[in-house]
Amino acid sequence: MILSRYERMIARRYLLPGKGEAFILLVAGFSLGAVMLGVAALVIVMSVMNGFRAELFDKIVGLNGHAVVQGIGGRLPDWRDIVAQAKATPGVTSAVPMIEQPLMSSYNGRVEGVLIRGMRTEDIRGNASLTGNVVMGRLASLTPGSGRIAIGSRLAESLGAQIGSEVSLISPQGQATPFGTVPRIVSYTVAAIFEIGVYDYDKAYVVMPIEDAQTLLLMGDAAGMVEVQTVDADKVGPILAPLVEKIGNRAVVSDWRTMNAQLFEALAVERVAMFVVLCIIILVAAFNIASSLIMLVRSKTRDIAILRTMGATRSAMMRIFITVGSTIGVLGIVAGLLLGAVFLFFRQGVVNFVQLVTGQNLWDPSIRYLTELPSKPDPAEIVAIVLIALLLTFLATVYPAWKAANTDPVQVLRYE
Structure with missing residues (x-):
């Protein structure tokens, strides 16, 4: 829309009404502020939602893989064969055998539920989610038969354990006696403390060499599952279809969408709901723009009539x-x-400041999974937000502009 010189001059004049029209200027200012808050709210909420999903996906998939091959009854006696078949499947980048079992831990009279994860030493050192998030100690000291383990930071806080602490792991699979089964209790030295950033993992995970886990759980040479990574997490189903056929009834293959379906579906529904609700703020701002323009047209009726006669x-x-x-x-x-x-940019500082002022924990990691407020702006979504705001703003100007264009100069100036 190209304006002539006099049209631009009049538009500039109407953007800053005179002294007697301060109310119109106030309404226009409220309209501008409403659009600003609506757009800012959409950008912030959508970026935080995207960041929340991306962080959860990276941390969950980084630790649990794109899919797992679980043995019937929790055991995979032929795990070496399954690992070889998985690595030979096109699109599979890695296959890691492991043992995962919920147990109890005890230290200085404190007892916490834990999730034992036994992995080969080379897999422990090659896992970026673990090696990149060690806050104390060294993962390199975890070797078979050393009696050393790595625990999450939240678990360390709950138990009061530090590097060098002797933590007891309690397994219900113990020796059978005439009085029943005696739980198996083995003490391990804490060699490393990690903080992945997902509360549930940092609160429960205990990492140890797979050989030590086999000994603790009396599993012999068996593994519990095989973690599989693929070239594309979104295409994990088609990629692993040949492996599922080869395995048959020996094991069950579950991908990340199946294991975390409720969480990611809830996030998707929440993103859509928040987008729609926050778009209503921009719609309200558009109505404010329309009302301010209608008042401007009514106050400038005489000027419009004169311009029309000219x-x-x-x-x-x-x-x-x-x-x-x-x-x-x-x-x-x-x-x-x-x-x-x-x-x-200052999101975490804002959250910390509000928490300090109110005394409330606004970002409890035990509820929100992650330890910090994430953010991941999506350029495509930001462009969509801008286009929606522009469209609503334009539609809000059509009716007031049409009323101004249809002003009858004869009726207005009859008694002038």
Whole structure:
């Protein structure tokens, strides 16, 4: 929409009404602020939701793989054959045997439920989710028969354990006696403490060499499962289809979507719901723009009539008032994008400040899984937000501009 010189001049004049029209300027300011807050809220919420999903996906898949091959009854006696078949499957990048079993841990009279994870030493050192998040100690000291383990940071806090502490692991699979089965209790030295960033993992996981886990659980040479990584997590089903046929009834293959279906489906539904609800804020801002333009048209009726008698066309009036309303919308959108970017950059500081002022724990990791507020802006979504805001703003200017264009100068100036 190209404006002539006089149209641009009038549009600039109407964007800053005179002294007697301060109320119109106030309403226009509220409209700009509403657009700014609506756009900022959409950008912030969608970025945080994207970051939450991405962080959860990276941490869950990084530790649990894209899929797992679980043995019937929790045992895989022929795990070496399954590992070889998995690695030979096109699209599979790694296959890691492991043992995973819930047990109890005890230290200094404190008892916590834990999840034992036994892995080969080369797999422990090659797992980026573990090696990249060690806060104390060294994973390299975890060797078969050493009696050393690595535990999560939250578990260490709950037990009061540190590097060098002797933590007892209690297994119900013990020796049978005339009085029943005696639980098996074995003490291990804490050699490393890690913090993955997912509360449930940091609170429960105990990592040890697979040989030690086999000894603790009396499993002999068997493994519990094989963790599989593929080239594309979204295509894990088709990639592993040949492996499922080869395995047959020996084991069950479960991918990350099956194991975490409820969590990721809930996140997807919440993203859509939040997007729709926050779009209503922009819609309300668009109504504010429409109301401010309607008041501007009514206050400028005499000016419009004079312009029409001087030769201004209906289309010129339409362009002037559409430009005024669209300018308010564009300024609000730009301000909203800047506000959203600033908030996302200082998001954790804002959360900490609000927690300090209110005394409330707004980001409890035991409820929200992650230890920090994540963020991952999506350029495509931001473009969509801008386009939606522009469209609603433009539609809000059409009716007031049409009323201005249809002003009858004869009726207005009859008694002047």
